Amino acid sequence: MTDDGDEDRETERVSARTYVPAYQRDIWDDHADRLDMSRSEFIRSMVQAGRRGYTGEDIGETPGAGDAGDDRLPAIASDAVLTALEQVDTVRYEELREILVEDMTRALDAALDELQAENAIIHTRDEGYTLVDDSGGGR
Incomplete structure (x- = not known):
């Protein structure tokens, strides 16, 4: 049985701030627009995608915890899609x-x-x- 307070903490939204050069924010905004996402959604998804390439040791988790190998292919696909779209405006499936x-x-x-x-x-x-x-x- 879980305590409702624990469940609230797991789903509560909090702010995480970072400072980047204006040109970087503009690039992120452009990518977010192309994916029909807000800046926050885009940054959150890109951070999660980026973390998929790291082992548990890199992010302070127990080595072998989870199945990081299963998460690498979507991150690779995301990178390939974004790279292709940086070169041309529209790419068919x-x-x-x-x-x-x-x-x-x-x-x-x-x-x-x-x-x-x-x-x-x-x-x-x-x-x-x-x-x-x-x-x-x-x-």
Whole structure:
């Protein structure tokens, strides 16, 4: 059973202030307008999206708490959308999807190259990728 006072504290809205250069506020306002959001909604959502890329250790939580990996893809998608919209005023859904697929493909290729260079994984012709065991071969 929860105390009603605890529930009120969890949903109570409080002010959090920051000071940024006027040009930065103007950029945020422009993005917020494009997303049909208020400045407060935009800043809140961007802070939350930004936090998704950090591990629990970075934000003072117990390592492994929560599933941070599940939250990274929406943050990556948000960044890609905002980057695309900074370059052009309007982008169709299909174009955004293509941009994301290309970005993720490049990231996957880079990750596979890096893991192979570190001898953490190997690629076998018939079976695909596999972890390298301690003896230097595949599992």
